[in-house]
Amino acid sequence: MFRYVLRTAAFAALYLAATVAGLATAGSASGVRLLWPAAVAGALWLVAQGRYGRRNLDVIALSVVAVLAPGSDGGLLHSFVQAVPQVVPALLFAWLFDRRLPGYWLGHGDRFRRTGPALARLAGVAAIAGLSAAALLKVVNTDLGFGEAGYVVVRDATALVLTVLVARVVRRLVTRRGAEPADRPRLTVVR
Template sequence: MFRYALRTAGFAALYLAATVAGLATAASGSGVRLFWPAAAVGALWLVAQGRYGRRNLDVIALSVAAVLAPGNDGGLLHSFVQAVPQVVPALLFAWLFDRRLPGYWLGHGDRFRRAGAALARLAGVAALSALSAAVLLKVVNTDLGLGEAGYVFVRDAAALLLVVLAARGIRRLTTRRGAEPTDRPRLTLVK
């Protein structure tokens, strides 16, 4: 449980750093940022922690981080409302990702999965999540135009797709193929 709490704290710190980085980019008149890495970090958080069976705790932690994130200047209720377009799409992405691509995050079943079909499913999951983010942001921010909502959709879908592909690439580079685990007993022939 201690390691889980450390990972959760690490993801919360990464989420807050991503929020600060997103706030440092240029914004439109209605507040849409050029880059918003917090959307990808929130989804990555819920996907990476999903295998530990405590997603409800991660959603609560992500919600608290989104409420406490810098840039929510309109009071507590405003902060809660602004957190909804951050948390709901991340949760939707993690849930759909687990349903449509089970084990994909860890590379399980890659031998049996066609690369093109898996990429198409990943793109579909990212698109649905980004669409929910754009719709929720449009509902929360009435000043948001349709063009800006479309930009949020493209920005977040591309970020989610690229983050998952980058994480899988890094995981492939860091794991050695064909290496035997050291804790598995070896069978030897005895004379």
């Protein structure tokens, strides 16, 4: 349980740092930022912690961190409303990702998966999450134009796909580096 709490705190710090980084980028008049890494941080938080079986606690923690994150100037109720377009797409991505590509995050079952269909499923899941973020942002912010909402879909979906692919490559490199080469003979001592 202690390791779970430490991982949750690390993901919360990552989410807050991603929010600050996103707020530092240029934004439109309606508040759409050029980059929004908090969407990726929230989704990956729920995906990475999903295998521990406490997703409900992770959603609560993400919700609290999203409400407390900087950037909302309208008070507590406004912070709650602004947290919805952050948490719901992350939860939707994590749930669909686990349903459509089980074990993909950890590289499980890769030898049985064809690359093309797996990438198509990943892109579809990311597009649905981006679409939900844009729809919720449009409900929360009536000043948001349809062009900006489309940009949110493309921005978030692209960021999610690229981040998952980069995480898989990094995981594969780390796994290969730790494995022993098969061609090197092993020495065994018999007593």
